[in-house]
Each structure stands twice: as C-alpha cells, then as structure tokens.
Amino acid sequence: MQLIREIDALRSAVATLREGGRIALVPTMGALHAGHMALVAEAKRRAAHVVASVFVNPAQFGPNEDLSSYPRREASDARMLEEAGCAILWAPDAATMYPEGYATTVSVSGVSEGLCGASRPGHFDGVATVVAKLFSQVRPDVVLFGEKDYQQLAVIRRMTRDLDLPVEVVGVPTQRDADGLALSSRNVYLSDEERIAARALPRALGEAAQAIRDGEPVEEAIAVARRKLGAAGFDPVEYVELRDADTLEPVSALSRPARLLAAARLGGTRLIDNLGVLPKEDEEPSLGR
Ligand code: PAF
Secondary structure (H helix, E strand, O other), X not given: OEEEOOHHHHHHHHHHHHOOOOEEEEEEOOOOOHHHHHHHHHHHHHOOEEEEEEOOOHHHOOOOOOOOOOOXXXXXXXXXXXXXXXXXXXXXXXXXXXXXXXXXXXXXOOOOOOOHHHHOOOHHHHHHHHHHHHHHHHOOOEEEEEOOOHHHHHXXXXXXXXXXXXXXXXXXXXXXXXXXXXXXXXXXXXXXXXXXXXXXXXXXXXXXXXXXXXXXXXHHHHHHHHHHHHHHOOOOEEEEEEEEOOOOOEOOOOOOOEEEEEEEEEOOEEEEEEEEEOOHHHOOOOOOO
16 A cells, blocks of 8 residues: 655556556545445445545634544554555645645535534535545545435535536445444544443434334424433534435425434534434335244
C-alpha cells in the first residue's frame, strides 16, 4: 500500500492503478473500526483497487466541537488498511486540502437541513465540500459510505446527482457491537457506565420502529422512544424523527420506506443512529417456517 500526502503523487498513482481496473474510494476520518473495514470489504467486491482516505476535516467541525480531541491513529489505521488490501492510503494534511486562499464551499440545501444539520450548522457544507474534493482528487468509479451517517449519505447522493458527478455512491449497512450499539470512532469517549447506558439508543429505536410498523401512531412511538432515552441518561435527546428514506422529508404515517433517525448526548458524547422502517407490505417475506 502506498501512503500518499501530495496531490500530484496521488494523481499519478491513481492513473497507474486505473490501467488495472475500477477504483473504489473509502473516505474516512481515521480512527478506523470494523465499520470502516466493512466499507473496505464491500469496496473490494466492487472494484479492482481500493483507495482509502484519512483526513480529519476541519471544515465539518463547529467551533465547540471535538476537532482537537478527535481520535487520530494514523499508524494503526495504515496497518489495518494495508492488511485489508488497500492499494493507496490518501492522507493529505489540512494545508494540502485547503491551501492559502481557499474559498469554495459546496452547499446542498434541503437534505442538509434539520436533523443533525439543525444542531451542527455548516457541518454538511464541510462534508459536501471535502467529499467533492476527494471525488475530484481520486476520481473513483465507486465510493462507499456507512448508513450510520444516514443524513450524510443522503447529502452526498443529492450532491452527486445535482453535479452529475460520474461516481456510483453505495451505502453500506451500519456495523454494530453485539449489544446493538452502532460502531463509531466517537464511542471511545464513553465511560464504562455510559457504554452500558448507550445500548438504550439502538433498543429504543428498534422498539419504536417495530411499534410504527405495527400501526402505532408515529408521534406516540417517538414520544415513547424519547422517554426511554431520557430514562437511560441521554440528555438532551436532540431528535428522534421518522423521515422518508430517500428525500429525508418528514413522514407522519408510514406508507413508503422510511428511516427512523436519532441523535442524543450521553455525558459529553453525541451519539447518532438510525433504522429502516418498511411498511408491512414492502417487507421481505420471511423464509422457511
Ligand atoms: O463520515 C466521515 O468519516 C466523514 O464525514 C467523511 C465522509 C470522511 C468526510 O470527512
């Protein structure tokens, strides 16, 4: 695996790879875990070569967010990516990504608003901007993102369609610990006690999703989920909302594929999670029995 930090070197290494087939990109901010490695594994199924990027993108952190404390583990990230068979680790520094005089922002309206966009103003502009730059630097055929950051995935899909970017965007299902907690680089911030309490998030979402599927009014199911999260120690519960799975428009009754999304704080850690909610008639028939 080549570790590359300069754009010219990246372009020539990618050009050589491209002669050998399709290129997949896995964009990350490092502190890699099994969720990222599932993206790499899916990337390998879809392309001949995998480029992974590790860049902690200052443009997507608000002034009071955890940019300075965000976990950075480049050496172990590089080892994991190499073992997984990545061809290139693209790890530019901030001055390479945003050189002196940098002045361009990509802003995706609609899907960026509400949910995480409400409490993290500018966050999705920062994400869209750096992802557009990564697309232009690597020019991948296919790019993979985790569904855990579901709104991010929707923003990137919208941007890719709107700007006619020639790349296939693939969402990969959220990877979870055995107790259901979604894997996240920020889980390292949780104390042992908080880590146990955090199980309430996937559990409350799962129960609310089931209740909605069973015909309980959406508002009621969400109110119950919020109460369960509060009782488990989440404070504040920023949002629990049912949205259209594609457009992210609010959904008040389940008639098409939807997504139940939540964000809540446990101590100093902000956790997010989401689950698909299909109307009964759209569910896959269960096999056997
Ligand atoms: O999901 C992430 O790790 C980041 O938001 C991304 C997509 C790498 C952009 O910085």
